[in-house]
Amino acid sequence: MELKPIIRMKKNLSDEVKENLCDYIRRMDVKKNPKLPSEAALAQILGVSRVTVRRALDDLEQSGLLLRIHGRGTFVNPEAVQIKLNMTEGGELMESIIRSGYEAKVELVRVEEYDADKKLASALQIDIGARVVEIEKVFYADNHPAIVCIDRFPKDILVRPLKEDEYKTTIFDLLRDTAGKTITRDKVEVLSMSRAQMKKYSPFADQMECDSVLVLNSLNYDQNNIPIIFDTEFYNTNYIRYTLMRPKNIHYV
């Protein structure tokens, strides 16, 4: 007996169902039988309504983990099992490196403070000339520089100066604990850059072991839709590669 009735702990039921199913799937022998119990059966076993089961399955299908075939059933997607980094999930860079199969290490490159220029001020919706903190960190994969990350945020959202060792923690935790801001979503722009171009942004560009980098420009918004952090991440895609599962909508005609 693998699946047990859901006991409400926190958050919502369909998330609990989702976690429960993920555990179940991990313990399944997918090659032998990739089929899940029917929705009605799951609802009964888990003790929740079918709608709730479907909400969980919707999410898992959206992320690519499950396939549903009308009239046949729900199956674990064998193509999705090997995915290490899902681009729509983001997550912490240290964990990204670990999930990619490397030993992870982070170093602080620099911390600076300056006045926002027009472009940054516009992005962060602050006044031109407002003080901004810029933190650059480098993340290593097996001691090779894999990701360079530059975070920029308005200085005045910090209620107290930061201590030396706090710079290394993630900026999100930092801002939640010191400023009470929670990042609820971000808007990412994807581009490619040569190492020469990267030099304009980072003194660390010379030490990247690749000619070109993947660049993610991410504007992070808090719960009130106010942009809080503008960060730029430079990836050596020989080490870190994002994957994206995209369902194609065939509804249109």
Added chain:
Amino acid sequence: MELKPIIRMKKNLSDEVKENLCDYIRRMDVKKNPKLPSEAALAQILGVSRVTVRRALDDLEQSGLLLRIHGRGTFVNPEAVQIKLNMTEGGELMESIIRSGYEAKVELVRVEEYDADKKLASALQIDIGARVVEIEKVFYADNHPAIVCIDRFPKDILVRPLKEDEYKTTIFDLLRDTAGKTITRDKVEVLSMSRAQMKKYSPFADQMECDSVLVLNSLNYDQNNIPIIFDTEFYNTNYIRYTLMRPKNIHYV
């Protein structure tokens, strides 16, 4: 009166609600009042249940177009209006260029046929040595090469030889009409490449007006979860830039 009761035409009700709402939002004066009617009001006006309204709103929020604030209401997201290309949507490359604000043109670079090597055979789940068709096209933005696209698929899914002018149409339409295969989703790997590296894959690399390119390796699956097309797209991100809206899940603690 802007919103009218939904009349079921095809597909599902929440998709119709979604389109209806999109039209409504486009005609809204967002700067004056970005707030939408309440879910209960929408349900009544549109003549559908609140659950159906919520399904539509869920999708629109997921894509970033809407913001919902518990206890306050649903609002058009001013940050999302300017997005031109959403990475999770994909879509046709000609349209991507037009939506990015350029004049679009496509040219066929080459059509080749060869035996699948181990790597390609593994990706397409075919035998090593099976015949594969490879088609390379270049898409121009205002007469500058912006995207190079290389499509590869097993020759035997074509029921008849292709005519000259058919190569220029999209491969998806081609395969749907000639082979009865519909692409339902794809799995995309994101990387960056220097122009020198791109030369290994494309004779057109020399003509790209940039030192580095964004590369999307996309494996396209049909309705039976069989991989049909493996295509590689090289982007000059000075012309074409994808954007991605990522909701962060704050549920976990």
Added chain:
DNA sequence: AAGTGGTCTAGACCACAAC
């Protein structure tokens, strides 16, 4: 207190697949 979004349920009916 009133209004809004967030969650969940029970039940119905439809569409597709397989026997």
Added chain:
DNA sequence: TTGTGGTCTAGACCACTTG
């Protein structure tokens, strides 16, 4: 015919924001 996923509804209750 049976079992499966796909869609939709009405109604209930909760949690958050605002006045």
